[in-house]
Amino acid sequence: MYHPPEMFPQYGGSYPLRPPPPPGAGYPQSQASQYEAFRYPDLDAAPKLDSFFPGLEPPGRLLPSAPGLSYGSGQPLPPGPSPTTRLPPGVRMSLENGELWKRFSGIGTEMIITKAGRRMFPQLKVSITGLDPEAKYLLLVDVVPVGGSRYKWHGKQWEASGKAELPPPDRVYIHPDSPATGAHWMRQPVSFHRLKLTNNTLDPHGHLIVHSMHRYQPRVHVVGAGGRRGAGGGCASFTFPETQFLTVTAYQNPQITQMKIESNPFAKGFRENGMNSKREREARIKRKMKANECEATMGETESKKGPCDSTLTEETSLEQQQPPALPHPSCSFYPPAGTNPNGAEAYVQHPAAFHGLRGTPSPYGSPSQEMAAPPSSPTTKSLPEQSDFRAMLPTSWNGLDIIPFLGGTEPSDAATTANSSFPPFKFSFYPPPPRVYGPPAGYPASQPHML
DNA sequence: TCATCTCGCACGTTTGAACCGG
DNA sequence: ACCGGTTCAAACGTGCGAGATG
Numbered sequence: 001m002y003h004p005p006e007m008f009p010q011y012g013g014s015y016p017l018r019p020p021p022p023p024g025a026g027y028p029q030s031q032a033s034q035y036e037a038f039r040y041p042d043l044d045a046a047p048k049l050d051s052f053f054p055g056l057e058p059p060g061r062l063l064p065s066a067p068g069l070s071y072g073s074g075q076p077l078p079p080g081p082s083p084t085t086r087l088p089p090g091v092r093m094s095l096e097n098g099e100l101w102k103r104f105s106g107i108g109t110e111m112i113i114t115k116a117g118r119r120m121f122p123q124l125k126v127s128i129t130g131l132d133p134e135a136k137y138l139l140l141v142d143v144v145p146v147g148g149s150r151y152k153w154h155g156k157q158w159e160a161s162g163k164a165e166l167p168p169p170d171r172v173y174i175h176p177d178s179p180a181t182g183a184h185w186m187r188q189p190v191s192f193h194r195l196k197l198t199n200n201t202l203d204p205h206g207h208l209i210v211h212s213m214h215r216y217q218p219r220v221h222v223v224g225a226g227g228r229r230g231a232g233g234g235c236a237s238f239t240f241p242e243t244q245f246l247t248v249t250a251y252q253n254p255q256i257t258q259m260k261i262e263s264n265p266f267a268k269g270f271r272e273n274g275m276n277s278k279r280e281r282e283a284r285i286k287r288k289m290k291a292n293e294c295e296a297t298m299g300e301t302e303s304k305k306g307p308c309d310s311t312l313t314e315e316t317s318l319e320q321q322q323p324p325a326l327p328h329p330s331c332s333f334y335p336p337a338g339t340n341p342n343g344a345e346a347y348v349q350h351p352a353a354f355h356g357l358r359g360t361p362s363p364y365g366s367p368s369q370e371m372a373a374p375p376s377s378p379t380t381k382s383l384p385e386q387s388d389f390r391a392m393l394p395t396s397w398n399g400l401d402i403i404p405f406l407g408g409t410e411p412s413d414a415a416t417t418a419n420s421s422f423p424p425f426k427f428s429f430y431p432p433p434p435r436v437y438g439p440p441a442g443y444p445a446s447q448p449h450m451l
Numbered sequence: 452t453c454a455t456c457t458c459g460c461a462c463g464t465t466t467g468a469a470c471c472g473g
Numbered sequence: 474a475c476c477g478g479t480t481c482a483a484a485c486g487t488g489c490g491a492g493a494t495g
Contacts, residue, residue: 114457249456250490266462266487268463269463
């Protein structure tokens with residue numbers, strides 16, 4: 001976990017925000033509520049949310065280990081009580097790229113996490129049916145720790161190795177199209193490809209924060225945001241056991257590396273015939289070493305026309321084609337990312353994790369550092385859209401801040417904008433009441449679990 | 452010494468601005 | 474002025490490997 005020691009010298013290597021987890025393997029569910037009480041006790045908004053998120057479980061809560069995956073020992077998911085979701089009972093969700101996920105989970109999916117945030121591959125891609133076409137919904141994703149262990153790669157498989165670290169700050173990724181009508185969500189598969197994972201607890205980009213060498217289960221939540229069935233028309237949560245993954249900062253299982261290279265188009269360059277394949281990389285290194293030898297034995301100008309030129313041809317021509325990357329003149333300090341012109345991109349997290357943005361100061365960082373407002377980006381989404389987004393949210397979502405993260409605009413920027421033109425953007429989402437729901441009656445065993 | 456993490460690199464893909472013609 | 478298609482450069486997403494860290 002990235003944790004700048006200069007900012008937390010008094011804390012050593014762990015976070016004092018919450019008390020140590022209960023002793024023993026994992027965090028027993030029986031003690032969960034007691035444990036949850038220590039999450040931001042000054043800002044506990046659970047009572048306000050009870051009516052709105054009856055089915056959402058706090059991200060910080062642990063799921064027991066699931067069987068059948070290559071992550072060492074575990075225990076089966078316990079059957080839960082019947083779901084009490086208030087969404088239409090026929091709401092179903094299926095994993096679009098389930099086959100790919102199963103291929104990965106068969107050998108133990110690993111997800112790279114970085115300070116800057118790394119996308120998931122495979123990505124979460126789901127299809128939804130049974131929504132009210134005219135009602136508005138938000139689609140959210142979070143990840144929950146599985147089991148209570150830290151894991152270690154033992155050459156052939158993952159094995160539990162010690163107790164899990166304290167859960168990182170809870171965050172939820174909101175699909176950029178949210179809120180949208182049921183018809184919109186059902187029209188085509190919904191992809192969460194923009195979702196990123198990070199191990200940086202100070203992350204200002206709204207990525208989901210996780211610990212390295214831990215196991216997580218993504219969850220997809222459908223939250224009613226108004227419409228024919230009324231504001232805050234309930235919620236439903238879905239998990240797909242095959243999407244469990246282990247977080248790493250570098251791949252441990254070479255099989256996973258190979259599968260990612262084969263399946264991920266962004267890693268095409270590392271395929272056998274690619275210019276970045278092992279063979280090509282080694283050849284490049286040899287050429288470079290040879291070139292250095294040449295430079296060492298002759299003057300700089302000499303080397304350019306000397307006998308070693310032929311070995312440099314490819315490298316020099318490539319470098320000429322790709323000069324050192326300089327910021328584009330129109331590029332602000334925070335370069336605008338690809339945007340969805342029709343939707344708001346937002347993230348939600350507990351206010352305390354925003355370092356005293358509008359609430360209690362948090363040990364996770366200093367307000368000044370987090371709130372330095374960058375120059376506004378020319379592609380910043382217009383304010384009326386933010387306003388529309390807020391209008392969609394139920395009035396009962398009070399007490400917590402939602403930081404609008406629009407079209408690649410940094411959250412601090414958006415927050416500043418919101419402060420200047422709009423009343424604080426409240427989003428009473430965290431923490432939802434701690435409940436676990438099992439599959440509805442008659443739900444096929446092969447279907448994803450409905451929490 | 453070892454396991455883990457961070458960073459820079461090179462490559463391929465994606466994205467959006469600029470340009471052009473109808 | 475508008476629209477649709479094309480081109481191109483920058484931004485972004487990858488895994489790798491060296492070096493740092495605890």
